[in-house]
Amino acid sequence: MKLMTRLMGAAVIAASALSSAPLFAEGGTLVIVANQVPRHLNGAVQSGIATAVPSTQIFASPLRYDEDWTPQPYLAESWEMSEDGLSLTLNLVQNATFHDGKPVTSEDVAFSIMTIKENHPFQTMFAPVESIDTPDAHTAIIRLSKPHPALLLALSPALAPIIPKHVFGDGQDVKAHPANAMPVGSGPFIVTEFTPGEAIVLKKNPDFFLEGRPKLDEIILRIIQDPSAMVIAMENGEADMYPFLAGSQDIRRLEKVESLTITNEGYAGIGPINWLAFNTASPKLSDMRVRQAIAYAVDRDFITKALHRGVSTQQRGPIIESSPFFDASVEPFNVDLDKAKTLMVEAGFADGMELSVDYIPGPAEQQKTIAEYLKSQLDKIGITVTVRAAPDFPTWAGRVAGHDFELTMDNVFNWGDPVIGVHRTYLTDNIRQGVIWSNTQSYSNARVDELLAAAAVELDIDKRKALYAEFQQIVVGEVPVYFINATPYHTAYTSSMVNPPLGIWGPMHPMDMVELPDAN
Amino acid sequence: MTDAVAFKPESPAREAWRMFRRNIPAMIGVVVLSIIVLATLWGTFFFAGNPYEIVWAPHEAPGVAPEFLLGTDYLGRDIFAGLVTGGGPTLAVGAAAAAITMVIGISLGALAGFYGGWVDNLLMRITEFFQVLPTLLFAMVLVTLFSPTLTTIALAIGVVSWPQTARLTRAEVMKIKELEYVTAARAIGAKNRRIIWQVILPNAAPPLIVSATLTIGVAILFEAGLSFLGLGDPNTMSWGLMIGSNRAYILDAWWPVTFPGLAIFLTVFSVSLIGDGLNDAFNPKLRER
Amino acid sequence: MSASFLFRRLVYGLVLMLGVVVLNFILIRLAPGDPAVVIAGEMGGGDAALLDAIRAQYGLDKPLLTQLGIYLGSILQGDLGQSFFFNQPVATLIGNRIGPTILLVLSAQVLSILLGVFLGVIAARKPNGVLSGVVSVVATVGYAVPVFWTGIMLIILFASVFPIFPVEGMQSVRLRDAGLWVRSVDIAHHLVLPAFTLALIYLAQYARLSRASMLDVLGSDYIRTARAKGAPEHSILFKHALRNASLPILTVAGLQFGNLISGALLVETVFNWPGMGRLAFESILRRDYPTVLGVLFFASAMVVVANLLTDLSYRLADPRLRGKT
């Protein structure tokens, strides 16, 4: 027992010694906690927020965006779109170098964009790009086969990292290139350590081409998979920033911490929508009225206010409500159980039916919780719901991509321009068995196909809006998907932080202006 | 008790039962387990509430409303309803997994111990193989392979836990087969199968019964661990599942995790008290210590 | 305990480990869920051409037996393959994680044996005393508590009520550039709760076992001899008796090692400990077969080595076994 006492004593002493231990970096170390595991750090061949956050620190891109969807110079100090909308000239900065000292040239830009076109899962981003001319080392001209209004947004840091040709152009498959783990870029930070599934350490790039930046000495990205542990790390001051925070309990809890600021700004670009998808090929669900009945039965208000404790906002259509393209006049499907029952009777299911619902395994609140709620709620209109669990993401993805489902919860991102993240869900020619986040609903409407094709090449913003408005009316009304809410991504950060990353791409944006004054 | 009674021969089972009855911890175990089983039976067959139903606001603390004695979970579902209806599957998986463990373990152990030679060699190699296999990881592979249902979970647990039973059975059988009554059975020309099942195994029963009891406890813990990792059957309420799905909220609400954990603990605790009691009862010599 | 004995045991162990890998290789490939879909999903979607490219890249388009053959061939050359998910050598991934797991498992093992045996020995001194009863109860309790639940309860307790021990991770990020000493203390500080949680179950078992074993030994003739020599009580307990009583404890310690690794998986998950168990768990969910198989290989290697060490220490502890094979 004496030994135990002594051990405890020693531990307490050690604990107090640690809490008063001096901190090291002078310009400050920014500790970010994240719960998604990046496969590697090359955003040119890998989409997703897990890779984008470190990738945008390591790589620079032609353009960058702040809060208001207006492009800003980055590697391109200026740019010019031709009148016909078929070529974009990028004038690159003179002094940009990669972390290995080699200059960033138009060759690298051309190589990167062609690599992305070939390898990135978002095929629509650069699909119209035919070629890239490099008249001199600091000029790149992107030639298009048809007008492409999404192009400027596609040149964002999160989507178009400029990767060094002298590293990745060695003939190996870039998707599996060994350099993807610790890549060389031209961004504000250099990756010095990558422990898969654990941590990424980024050190200040002293030769960054933007004068006086970055302000921070170091960014450490810690991967913690347990949300409670992430919250504790924020509460203890062991971390300075927690982006992509979506759990309502965690948001409410961190709001109570004096030294932290919680905001939902910074996620307009991603446009994450949480929805219930219908397999319209299923005989039970092919009748639009059944889908509408379900839409009338589900109480979006209850989900956002009670289940999500008011942290999430309602989402009525396929385009995120914070986007300029959103049409607010779509049918909201306010809860109406009588109407729902009537629709069921009209569709020939007066005796009710049995359905299964899948959900993405992982944090429950946006997915499993709603699936469980559906089991409870749809019972009221005679639908017996079985919640079909998948033990893991692959099982779920396999079922949904294989069209082996009836209802499923899903979470899909807009990725800035509808061409990149919205079209894929509704185009008839994107019904592709085996591909997740394609048109897995098997939804087909000729008018929708037409509208989307036109919107993809329409350079006039108002005309484009009108095309998308009609699209939204149709899709919401026919309910291949019942839109529930915008995933309530929040960022929690130390209040003393200067210039927290709250632009349209949030933390998937270079943090070269972020400062931690009292820091550390 | 007088000596006259003491000298009267008593059947071993009777003697064991007498010892067991006087073992206070074991009787506590019996009482607690009976209460749990009764509550579970009541919950499974007579309880009117639906554990999936959202009955109230999420995360209401225990005792705030008298009708929701143990509070509500993250969806606003009644924890008490979850406990009484989740007990059935938990106990069923535990018992089924223990049964599978015992069937595989006893069969292989008895064969190895009785026949010896190459049979023994082969079976013991297989046993060693399964002992080297990291149990929980392997069970996880099996459960993800066959998708998580109560049946697959019970099977997976059974498949990874039998080696110890096999070793125990083998040791007992090897001991007993040298005894005179086995030789006698052989002498009258009994068949091997008959000797194993009707002569040897009944005599090896006491340690096997103890081992079976303890296996139930281990299996319940195992199921809880799998459910906690998210590999439980989500359409079947179980205690492990309750802990696993409420784990993300422990900082805000302790009760949705604490009560199912206590239920698991009390069940395994009482089962192992009973196991210990049986062990003592079957080995009166140990009791003297 | 000749070299040939060791060699034979090691070869046999290797055969067992390969068996584990083959069995799991086959099982895991039968599982639904295509790793190519996962990788494509992780990449953000992608079309059928991308899926085919991924399958070709990882050799998933070949027949199962061919894949197995290729895999076994490379294992025998010491190559555990590339992780589908991270696209890095599995050996590197495991190399990052095996240290923390060994640290956790060994600390828990040492803690549970030391504390458990100590309690067991004390309890054995007075088999009918209060302490003995307490040890028995604690032993049963420790055995019956689900390990992850203990962990969660400790997190609730130490996250808010007594914030003296960190409840997640292995080290403080802000101390990662500090000196060796500070970092060691930091790691030890983080180790307290996970190691204790994991040790608790086994502590109980060792206490129980050593109590029984000590009672057995304390009644033996040679203990009486030692007393007749005038040996003091502590020498009787810890020298004469424990050395003999440790034989069954060693056996169990060896057998428990495999279970300890399973327990470590749960504890690593609860405390966000950056170990191999969590890597395995996450890799199963990601269908990252090479990593899962690599971890299974290493985990069974740890069991094989632990069994071998048990055997050797058994021989060391019991002179009667020396010279036998």
Next chain:
Amino acid sequence: MSALLEIENLRVAFNTRHGEVTALDSVSLTVNAGETLGVVGESGCGKSITALSVMGLIPSPPGRIAGGAIRLAGEDLTRVSEARMRALRGAELAMIFQEPMTSLNPVFTVGDQIAEAIMLHQKVGHAQAFRDAVALLDRVGIPSPDRRARDYPHQLSGGMRQRVMIAMAVSCRPRVLIADEPTTALDVTVQAQIFDLLNEIQRDFGAAIILITHDMGAISEMADRVAVMYAGRVIEEADADDVLDHPQHPYTRGLISCIPALGKGDTELREIPGVVPPLHRLGAGCAFAERCAHRNGRCDSGKPLLVNHGHHPAACHAVQEGRI
């Protein structure tokens, strides 16, 4: 001068599930330096309990010394502290046990076990103690003692182990050496060698030996005086020759009649019908009465005292009444 070891009216009681039973009742024995006292009787008679009482090794609980005194050179061992007792054990009082197979610790070398005994009582280092141990092994007649000292008990034969036990017991030149059935587990030729060794040791060290045995043959060979015990009491005591030549108590007679030819010592007392009664069933009368051919009413009503009514003291009504 009083005797070296003097046991006076010793009463030892045990708690059992039948209540407290008296294992030793009014036992008085003395032994002088250089003398060998034989204590005989069947198993369960209290011989070993007597020995353990002297060593202070009565397992407690359940046992306790309920009365009387054990004086070693005047110091009452029933009243000394445990620390003092420990200092005496091994140094002044030593004991050789019945089972050489199990009485040595299997996990230490025999040299170490002897050396430990030396180090416990003498201020010497391990190296010196080990050298002493080797010398002792040589002294007790173990060939190549250097090598044997590094052996473990399981590598030695039974006889050698008993020699090791003797070496260990005499390592600190004890004044009193208790040998509890030292030869029972050994075969006949070895028995004789062990007895010879004990005699030699006694000559060399001048120790008082208490030899506990059920074997009258051993008594005739070794003992100067004999105490016969039955059911926790001394029932006859005298010089060895007296007892052997003129046994008084019927029990002693029975024992002696069991000696066949000298040396075939494994003979049990099959000529005495019945068994020693369990201690909790002792009545008011003579404990031997049930098995005695000379039993009468008095034997059932009162315990006979150990008094001299003929040749030497014996506790028997029949002897005292002159019926035999």
